[in-house]
Amino acid sequence: MAAGGTGGRTYSFKVVLLGEGCVGKTSLVLRYCENKFNDKHITTLQASFLTKKLNITGKRVNLAIWDTAGQERFHALGPIYYRDSNGAVLVYDITDEDSFQKVKNWVKELRKMLGNEICLCIVGNKIDLDKDRHVSVEEAESYAESVGAKHYHSSAKLNKGIEELFLDLCKRMMETAQAEERLKGNGASQSASSRRGVQIVDDEPQATPAGGCCSSG
Amino acid sequence: MSQRTERRGGIHVDQSDLLCKKGCGYYGNAGWLGLCSKCWREDYQRVRQKQIQDDWALAEKLQREEEAAYASSHGAQTQSQSTAPQPHPGHASLGPFSKFEEKKTNEKTRKVTTVKKFFSPSSRTAPKKETPEGKTPSPSVSRRASFDTDQVTKDFADFLKNLHKPGREIQKQCRAFIVNMSGKKDLGADELSECVQDFYQNLADRLMGHFKGSSESVEQVMDQVEKYIMTRLYKSVFCPETTDDEKKDLATQNRIRALHWVTIEMLCVSMDEEIPEVSENVVKAITDVIEMDSKRVPRDKLGCITHCSKQIFSAIRTTKNEPASADDFLPALIYIVLKANPPRLQSNILYITRFCNPSRLMTGEDGYYFTNLCCAAAFIEKLDAQSLNLSPEEFERYMSGQASPRCNSSEGDWTRAEPPPAPVNPVLAQLNHNLEVLSGLSSRQETLMEAAQSLQADLLSWPGSVQREVDDVLAKYPLEVPSRTVSAIDDNDVDNDNLPPPLTPQVFAG
Numbered sequence: 001m002a003a004g005g006t007g008g009r010t011y012s013f014k015v016v017l018l019g020e021g022c023v024g025k026t027s028l029v030l031r032y033c034e035n036k037f038n039d040k041h042i043t044t045l046q047a048s049f050l051t052k053k054l055n056i057t058g059k060r061v062n063l064a065i066w067d068t069a070g071q072e073r074f075h076a077l078g079p080i081y082y083r084d085s086n087g088a089v090l091v092y093d094i095t096d097e098d099s100f101q102k103v104k105n106w107v108k109e110l111r112k113m114l115g116n117e118i119c120l121c122i123v124g125n126k127i128d129l130d131k132d133r134h135v136s137v138e139e140a141e142s143y144a145e146s147v148g149a150k151h152y153h154s155s156a157k158l159n160k161g162i163e164e165l166f167l168d169l170c171k172r173m174m175e176t177a178q179a180e181e182r183l184k185g186n187g188a189s190q191s192a193s194s195r196r197g198v199q200i201v202d203d204e205p206q207a208t209p210a211g212g213c214c215s216s217g
Numbered sequence: 218m219s220q221r222t223e224r225r226g227g228i229h230v231d232q233s234d235l236l237c238k239k240g241c242g243y244y245g246n247a248g249w250l251g252l253c254s255k256c257w258r259e260d261y262q263r264v265r266q267k268q269i270q271d272d273w274a275l276a277e278k279l280q281r282e283e284e285a286a287y288a289s290s291h292g293a294q295t296q297s298q299s300t301a302p303q304p305h306p307g308h309a310s311l312g313p314f315s316k317f318e319e320k321k322t323n324e325k326t327r328k329v330t331t332v333k334k335f336f337s338p339s340s341r342t343a344p345k346k347e348t349p350e351g352k353t354p355s356p357s358v359s360r361r362a363s364f365d366t367d368q369v370t371k372d373f374a375d376f377l378k379n380l381h382k383p384g385r386e387i388q389k390q391c392r393a394f395i396v397n398m399s400g401k402k403d404l405g406a407d408e409l410s411e412c413v414q415d416f417y418q419n420l421a422d423r424l425m426g427h428f429k430g431s432s433e434s435v436e437q438v439m440d441q442v443e444k445y446i447m448t449r450l451y452k453s454v455f456c457p458e459t460t461d462d463e464k465k466d467l468a469t470q471n472r473i474r475a476l477h478w479v480t481i482e483m484l485c486v487s488m489d490e491e492i493p494e495v496s497e498n499v500v501k502a503i504t505d506v507i508e509m510d511s512k513r514v515p516r517d518k519l520g521c522i523t524h525c526s527k528q529i530f531s532a533i534r535t536t537k538n539e540p541a542s543a544d545d546f547l548p549a550l551i552y553i554v555l556k557a558n559p560p561r562l563q564s565n566i567l568y569i570t571r572f573c574n575p576s577r578l579m580t581g582e583d584g585y586y587f588t589n590l591c592c593a594a595a596f597i598e599k600l601d602a603q604s605l606n607l608s609p610e611e612f613e614r615y616m617s618g619q620a621s622p623r624c625n626s627s628e629g630d631w632t633r634a635e636p637p638p639a640p641v642n643p644v645l646a647q648l649n650h651n652l653e654v655l656s657g658l659s660s661r662q663e664t665l666m667e668a669a670q671s672l673q674a675d676l677l678s679w680p681g682s683v684q685r686e687v688d689d690v691l692a693k694y695p696l697e698v699p700s701r702t703v704s705a706i707d708d709n710d711v712d713n714d715n716l717p718p719p720l721t722p723q724v725f726a727g
């Protein structure tokens with residue numbers, strides 16, 4: 001499944017945003033990709049699919065962020081959304097205990113369905129409302145650690161912690177992709193060929209003796 | 218007249234139009250020329266089998282021609298003109314292809330009629346399809362069909378020409394692949410998909426070497442490869458007979474029909490169709506998603522979904538005045554799918570999943586919209602009372618047709634042809650106007666018919682009534698021949714004798 005870039009120069013990653021309604025998922029991505037918050041005059045047509053191009057230590061990364069419908073009646077559709085994703089950003093609202101519970105449920109489901117292939121981020125949003133905090137920092141952080149996820153604190157309103165969390169996530173996804181590539185053997189050209197007799201034909205004698213594609217240079 | 222009774226529900230489809238033309242009682246499908254799947258199979262399996270064989274023979278033939286074209290286009294530019302495939306004499310023998318294309322053309326016609334069904338007061342006004350028997354493909358149709366495929370082949374050759382050496386390599390690989398696939402007609406859909414996906418993967422990996430890791434260039438080439446290969450393979454791998462895709466299509470189609478009563482409010486869609494731009498967006502979105510079925514290349518199908526989604530985003534943005542999030546988008550898409558009932562929805566979804574270039578599906582924007590379409594289809598399949606915030610009883614009553622929510626909440630329902638409170642959208646206003654004119658015409662025609670009929674009745678009864686009058690008169694004044702009492706002038710009459718003698722001329726002196 002190499003959704004992460006093969007070839008090693010440009011990586012393409014799919015990241016799904018999960019979390020209860022009103023925790024600030026949409027606000028987070030809009031802040032991250034367009035640096036906008038709750039501005040009624042924004043020109044953005046939609047905030048459900050956004051992309052960001054990054055350059056991390058000389059490697060290009062195309063990040064595609066998929067918003068998901070958070071309403072309960074759409075819960076069953078989760079697997080359709082998150083299949084083949086490289087990362088998940090699980091958002092809760094620090095003033096809302098229930099939303100943290102929801103995150104725990106998502107983590108369970110994702111680990112069950114996708115195993116450790118997916119990089120998980122747990123994000124406590126709205127830290128500008130710290131006086132109303134209902135989820136303790138220690139509890140959240142130790143939970144995240146226990147499930148192999150990273151924990152971040154953010155505020156879409158104040159633009160805090162957002163760049164960091166996505167940058168971090170990208171780095172982790174790159175590591176995962178590189179590890180996968182190494183497993184496959186260097187160079188992806190060997191991958192999965194000639195199952196079922198479909199193969200890339202190598203030079204057969206032909207009118208013009210053109211070199212094989214890899215012999216150039 | 219029928220216009221009268223069917224006018225209220227703009228979306229109403231006459232049941233008899235939906236039934237299999239063979240009269241077996243099952244539903245027919247326009248894609249099968251009005252037959253049900255069983256009758257269609259019986260009638261056409263044999264023919265189709267032969268078609269498939271002929272098609273493969275043809276594909277190989279085209280392959281050789283194309284090689285020649287490729288070689289000559291590399292050699293002399295002028296020569297390539299002579300091998301240009303358009304009015305090729307060899308295409309007189311393109312029977313099977315054109316038949317296939319004909320089915321496709323019918324699908325296009327169906328697309329139009331489906332859209333019409335939304336607006337026409339009676340589905341009976343939709344053009345009737347010809348029966349398949351005794352239908353000879355018109356030369357123009359077959360020419361266009363082969364032209365399409367040839368055009369794709371030619372475009373591909375032209376595209377590869379600019380790539381120089383990698384172009385030759387790609388051309389060779391694709392050719393070998395298509396020939397290879399022609400020997401695998403009997404494989405199941407998953408295996409076919411795997412073959413194609415393996416091919417994409419291997420070729421993309423190879424190209425990575427050529428383009429020194431520039432994934433943009435590789436993507437660009439892979440798009441062309443997909444277009445070429447899938448145009449060639451489409452007819453044998455779209456809704457293949459080894460699968461029950463077709464059955465799923467019918468199930469979905471019927472399911473959506475059964476859900477005709479679902480309103481925009483139940484789905485909590487944030488699109489206000491009272492706003493002219495929004496209702497325009499909605500109509501366009503419906504058209505786009507229906508159009509998907511008429512495309513052959515997975516990426517073109519994706520393009521239709523993306524267009525549809527963009528219309529939805531505009532509609533939401535106009536309504537809410539803020540960018541649409543997934544929570545706005547998905548319900549709206551579900552609503553559009555319910556309204557459109559896109560032809561062969563499951564087949565199209567499966568075809569895209571199986572044969573689309575994976576990088577598009579997994580991370581691209583098109584992939585996001587496609588995923589949402591998959592979600593919409595899954596939601597519709599599983600939809601129950603809870604998903605619409607209804608009580609199970611209500612849901613049952615709506616499903617069984619015992620009650621209709623439309624009667625209570627007609628406001629904002631654009632499918633209704635009743636005069637709206639205020640003309641909202643020029644298109645809708647025009648539509649309403651047309652509907653009024655049509656119903657006016659129809660009532661005038663009715664009056665005319667009535668008048669004509671009474672005239673006919675009058676004419677029929679006229680001789681009778683005349684007869685009766687004559688009889689009456691005759692009865693009243695029976696014919697009696699009186700004795701001859703009247704004297705004739707020229708009789709030698711005795712009375713003459715009583716007359717004075719005739720005057721005699723007199724001469725006067727003077």
Ligand SMILES: Nc1nc2c(ncn2[C@@H]2O[C@H](COP(=O)(O)OP(=O)(O)OP(=O)(O)O)[C@@H](O)[C@H]2O)c(=O)[nH]1
Nearest residue numbers: 020021022023024025026027070126155156157544
């Ligand atoms: N104070 C504060 N408010 C926030 C923050 N982030 C989001 N909000 C507010 O929270 C509300 C919900 O934000 P959204 O971004 O729409 O939340 P969502 O998770 O996308 O919600 P759904 O789309 O319904 O699932 C809005 O009123 C935002 O203004 C934050 O960091 N601080």
Ligand SMILES: [Mg+2]
Nearest residue numbers: 025026542543
């Ligand atoms: Mg949102």
Ligand SMILES: [Zn+2]
Nearest residue numbers: 237241253256
């Ligand atoms: Zn039948």
